[in-house]
Amino acid sequence: MKFFSIFGFLPTVGLTVAGTCSEYTITKSADSTLHQAYLYQSLTLSTLIECASYCLRGAKCKALAHTSSQTCKLFTKSKEEDPSLVQTEIGTNYVTKSDLPSGIAGTCSGHVCGEDDLCVQSDSTYRCIPVYGGKRCSKPPGVKNAVVDFADPETYPWGTGDNVRFNCSSNVTPTGGPSVMTCMDTGIWSYSFSC
Structure with a gap:
């Protein structure tokens, strides 16, 4: 059984696992x-601890942000790799993967799964x-009438689930949905917007 302890008034989060007397601080x-350009997955996870565990179990994750609306955002780069990427988002807590205690991932601590894999505990x-x-x-x-909001040439070619955001030219508004393209597992970009 696990007990989660989250202190909103402190800059850290603690976790104690019953039976092991282990406590972790984030x-x-x-x-x-x-910046959204490095966001590759958003999940609904109720706690920062759950979000941290998910990030640690995937090699692709380099940083995470957990929002007050229980959204876990996973990023392919960290602010340490590029400080200009940091953005203000009220009610969101940012954490670099290298700052996470590996024990939160349980048996997946120190896993050797590939870049496109997720480590899953099995007994x-x-x-x-x-x-x-x-x-x-x-x-x-x-x-037409749009430019990529932000793109990092190092991420070419993108993988399944990766997103690219576009900005419509001035005086032109997007129609048909959000101005985002998503890389599908067929190798084709999916989008429904136009400018």
């Missing part, structure tokens, strides 16, 4: 997140399951 940056060991597999997407196609 140092977080309040009201902070990273006293773990197994790697392909989560972000599928084909890779090449550079996103151009959209």
Whole structure:
């Protein structure tokens, strides 16, 4: 049985696991997140501890942000890799993966799963399951009257689930949905917006 203890008034989060007497501390940056361009997955997870465990179990995750609305955002880069990526987001706690205590991941601590895999606990060991597999997407196609909001050439080619945000030119508004493209596991970009 696990007991979670979250102290909103402190800059840390503690976790005690019953039977092991282990306590973990997570140092977080309040009201902070990273640029959307490095966001590769958003999950609904109620606590920062759950979000931290998920990040530790995937090699692709380099940083996370957990929101007051229980959204866990996983990023492919950290603010330490590029400080210019930091953005203010009230009610969000940012944490770099390297600051997370590995024990939170349980038997997945120190896993050797691949970049596109997620480590899943299995009794006293773990197994790697392909989560972000599928084909890779090449550079996103151009959209008339729009430019890529932010793109990092190091992320080419993108993998399944990766997103790219576009900005419509001035005096032009997006129609048909959010101005985001998503790399599908078929290797094709999916989007419904136009400018």
